[in-house]
Amino acid sequence: MEYSIARLNDMINWVQKNRHDRFTDFLSMRDQKILLKLIDKYDDIDCRFDGGFKEAERKIACIYPLYLTISDGEHFDVIKGIRIDGDLTKLSHRDVLGSLLGLGIKREKIGDIIKRQEICDVIVHSDIADYVLMNLKKIGREKVIVSSIDLDEVIEPVIEYEDIKTTVASVRLDSIIASGFKISRTKASELIKAGLTEVNWETNISPSFEVKEGDIMSLRGYGRIKLQEILGTSRKGRVYVHILKYK
Known part of the structure; x- marks a missing residue:
């Protein structure tokens, strides 16, 4: 929420x-x-x-x-780290989140979930940290062991993505969305107008919006992409682009 x-x-x-x-x-x-x-x-x-x-x-x-001094170098006391150990190789980020929400925890009390092989670290609000430690016993059908960790022990996230190098008619939003998610430009335009697209985490309903290098776009139900680089223009006027599609 x-x-x-x-x-x-x-x-x-x-x-x-x-x-x-x-x-x-x-x-x-x-x-x-x-x-x-x-x-x-x-x-x-x-x-x-x-x-x-x-x-x-x-x-x-x-x-x-502003009269208060808030240190930039220290983590907030209300943020805690939790490590989940077990056979998590076949489980997804969604499985972990679903199990936490299944305990009756609100989404806003849960931060990022970082999963690697058989280890998963979850950032949570201190309000629910002890509750998770006491009550999270399974994710799906897999039994897990849950422990508290210091924030400096949190594993580094590995961002996985698909490289897409292609040509587009222009760097309009509908064109980039169509290429990134492999749908027709007409379909992309319809979804954008329906308010299902965000650019840099803000809803954008303009198919003609010009995307810039570094812009991150999400399409509800499809995922997230980034216009990594504009590589040049072909003799026929098409634009070479490098798009990252997050997995």
């Missing part, structure tokens, strides 16, 4: 009124961008994000009045 703008505004107003810091739960990349835009309207309020490790996507925000 994503934070509403009203909920984020309420937290900012609380900080301004009480002159004290306040933590959100884990925010998606989209909600992080929204929070930054909201805070930009205030001269006396700021925020810092922490996801438990450098490359984290889901992060908790500390919203604070």
Whole structure:
């Protein structure tokens, strides 16, 4: 569940009124961008994000009045690391998340899930850390052992992706989406207009939007891609592109 703008505004107003810091739960990349835009309207309020490790996507925000000193080098006390050991080779990120949600835990209390072979590290809010340690016994049908770890022990995520090098008529959003997800341009345009596409974690309903190098696009139900590089133009005017499709 994503934070509403009203909920984020309420937290900012609380900080301004009480002159004290306040933590959100884990925010998606989209909600992080929204929070930054909201805070930009205030001269006396700021925020810092922490996801438990450098490359984290889901992060908790500390919203604070500027007169407070918030250290950039320390992790928030409300963030904890949990390691899951067992025969996890056939289990996916979705299986792990599903088992956690099956315990009655809200999604916003769970940060990133990093899985490698038979080890899986999960970043969680301190509110639920002990509950997970006591109650998570299985993922799917596999028995697991759960333990607490320091955040500096969290395994580094390995980003897997498919390399797609192709030509497109232009770097319009519908053209890149069509090539990245191997669907027709007409279908891509329909899905974009239906509000199912995000560019850099913001909904984009314009098929003609011009994509830039480094832009990350997601299409609901299909996944996520990145325009890694624009390689040049052919004699016929088509554009050579390098797209990464995340697995």
